[in-house]
Amino acid sequence: MSANALSELELVRAALSGDERAFETLVRTHADAVYGHALRFFGDQATAEDATQEVFIKVFRSLASFDGRSAFSTWLFRVTRNVCLDLARAGKHRPVPTDLMELEPPTVRDFADDVVMSRVVETAIRALPPEERDALGAVTLFGMSYEQAAESFDVPVGTVKSRVFRARRTLARLLEPAEGGA
Numbered sequence: 001m002s003a004n005a006l007s008e009l010e011l012v013r014a015a016l017s018g019d020e021r022a023f024e025t026l027v028r029t030h031a032d033a034v035y036g037h038a039l040r041f042f043g044d045q046a047t048a049e050d051a052t053q054e055v056f057i058k059v060f061r062s063l064a065s066f067d068g069r070s071a072f073s074t075w076l077f078r079v080t081r082n083v084c085l086d087l088a089r090a091g092k093h094r095p096v097p098t099d100l101m102e103l104e105p106p107t108v109r110d111f112a113d114d115v116v117m118s119r120v121v122e123t124a125i126r127a128l129p130p131e132e133r134d135a136l137g138a139v140t141l142f143g144m145s146y147e148q149a150a151e152s153f154d155v156p157v158g159t160v161k162s163r164v165f166r167a168r169r170t171l172a173r174l175l176e177p178a179e180g181g182a
Contacts, residue, residue, distance in 0.1 A: 008072040016063055023063075027056050030073065033141045034080050040133060041084040043126045055083045070151060077142045078152050081134060124174045128167050135163035 008029075014022035031052065038051035058079055066075050125133060138149040139160075146164070150157040 009068050012063060012066055012068070012072060023060065026059075026072070030076055031056075033073070033143075034076065036141045037077070037080050037137045038084055040122065040125050040137060041088075043122075047087075051080075051084055051087055054087065055080050058083055071144070071148060073142045074144055074148045074152050077138050077144060077149075081152075121171070121175065124171055125167075127174070128170060132163045132167035132170070135160050136167040139164050 008026070011022045011026050015026060034055050035048055035052045038055070039045065039048035042048055042051065055076075059076065062079070066072065125136070128136065135149060135153070138144045138152060139146065144152065146157050146160045149160045153160065
């Protein structure tokens with residue numbers, strides 16, 4: 001077990017014994033990844049903020065169910081994914097559908113276009129099929145290994161690898177500069 005995983009396990013144990021600062025450290029460490037996943041899922045900042053809050057409420061209430069057999073980030077990813085799906089199913093928040101045909105990559109790439117490019121990337125990621133978007137998020141946002149992601153999704157490692165590969169290939173195709181551009 002890595003030193004980072006050990007320290008997270010210690011933080012979980014401390015939080016379970018009532019140490020509020022330990023729980024706060026877990027939240028601060030993982031809030032960006034949780035928010036990023038929710039933003040990609042819903043496509044709306046306010047909804048992503050609501051989902052992030054719901055995730056950490058659920059984590060607080062169910063922290064005792066974390067058994068330490070997997071990395072905390074693996075468990076947290078599963079909680080995050082389930083909260084987003086539950087919110088969508090309940091009709092409280094709906095994922096924002098994106099039509100792949102409406103995506104237009106920027107024709108010029110420079111520092112002034114960073115904000116536009118970031119928005120285009122987020123839109124392209126939301127346009128991915130859910131399985132590919134989730135696999136890519138698990139590996140890139142949550143830093144999970146392919147093995148950890150496979151365990152989280154209850155699928156073979158090869159399935160996760162192919163989903164991440166397809167997601168990256170689709171993103172590369174969608175985001176490549178237009179002919180005659182940069």
